[in-house]
Amino acid sequence: MDYDVIIVGASIAGCTAATAYGRAGLRVALVERHRSPQAHKTLCGHFVLGGTHDVLQRLDLWQPMLARGAAVTHGLGVWIGSGMGTGIRTGTTPWAGTRTATRAGTGTGTGTGTGTGWIVPRPDSRIPPAISLRRRKLDPLLREIAGSTPGVDLKPGHRVVGLVEEAGGAVAGVVTTDLGTGRTTTLRARLVVGADGHRSTVAGLAGVAEDHAPNERFLFWTYYEGAATNGPGDGQVWRLGQDVAVCIPVDDGLTQVGVFPAKDRLSEFTADRTAAFERFAARLPDGPSLAGARRVSNLIGTTDYPCVRRDPTPRPGLALIGDAATTSDPVPAVGCGWAFRSAAWLADATAETLARGGDLRPALRSYRRAHRFIDKYDDLGRREALATPPDRLQRAVYAAAVTDPDIARRLAMFAMRAAGPSVLLNPKVMARAFVGARVRGRRRDGSRVPSPSTAHRAPVP
Structure with missing residues (x-):
């Protein structure tokens, strides 16, 4: 035929x-x-990133997914930990004392000047929604x-x-x-x-x-019923040096919690994966409350992807x-x-x-x-899959996005794959991020801080 x-x-x-x-x-x-x-x-x-929203709508797939109970995420909060090369390694808590997070565009913050905190695009940023089924x-x-x-x-x-x-x-x-x-x-x-x-x-x-x-991270996740989220947005991502974690709403009112540690932590998960997973999740700043939640699946994952x-x-x-x-x-x-x-x-x-x-x-x-x-x-x-510590450029962009609404919006568009990489990775945005880094450095050492009219002089496309 x-x-x-x-x-x-x-x-x-x-x-x-x-x-x-x-x-x-x-x-x-x-x-x-x-x-x-x-x-x-x-x-x-x-988790279907927001950059796919238009395709799902055009192909009439979005509404059928919603009818099956899919959860929609309109805004992800992204935590950037201080001591970016350290993460949540055993015996360290690099975010100690910084749990009052900076939210981009809100005017609140830690006052540390380090760029540690939550990156949350403003509601008017027009970031397309993600969906999870x-x-x-x-x-x-x-x-x-x-x-x-x-x-x-x-x-x-x-x-x-x-x-x-x-x-x-x-x-x-x-x-x-x-x-x-x-x-x-x-x-x-x-x-x-x-x-x-x-x-x-x-x-x-x-x-x-x-x-x-190669991929130098491994991954495990599971689903909880009755979990309460504490971070901003309707889903959270933690970038903790070489390690990453997520907390995302899914269908049937469940919450998905996932961890993506670098492979040098694999030995911690060898003896008792569930215990290691729970320890990891418990130490996330503003992480989900799981004490009263019921885990409804086994751990799902792999040690090599x-x-x-x-x-x-x-x-x-x-x-x-x-x-x-x-x-x-x-x-x-x-x-x-x-x-x-x-x-x-x-x-x-x-x-x-x-x-x-x-x-x-x-x-x-x-x-x-x-x-x-x-x-x-x-x-x-x-x-990114090499799980190396963020370089100077990445640190500058993350830190700038904590307090700069435009860079926070660009980072969200980049993360949602809603525009080409140049939405974030272009010389004007990089210059603006580095200017912000110098401003934060001057605040830390007590030097004179440039006036608002000059602090972000670098144009943004």
């Missing part, structure tokens, strides 16, 4: 692409190795939407075992095995899409080169989306957003060409250009 598009993998990226192609009037085969419609990914933080609900929902879209032929319980290749290396289809009957079927299409995760079978069969980078990147358009007739193209450091919570967005970008670039039978090569080049947005952030994420 012939299709316009064959998509391998019916999770976030695959279902999103199938839905978009089906709505464009194309014939789509959506191949999924799991037979159960309730199959879902377990090792996923499922556990994968046990999200994956079946997206599969249901895709499977009910006219033109989409959902094929559960089918494993891809080969590719159909033409002269010149073009990919023209897949060979599947029905896991129930053992029957082998050849499916042909003008475009094959690998949406089958970081261990992509499609990419492996196509011989796509992989670029691996490498970064993997592949060319998203490696061969004629073949495209990769989601984790099959880019498996990024999970700390910035980009994975689900990249899956939604890369799927939408691929459909935007190729659907019309497929419908009219045009040349796919320019269309795939257009998708490749769009994917550079992810590549730029992934370059930064790979450096």
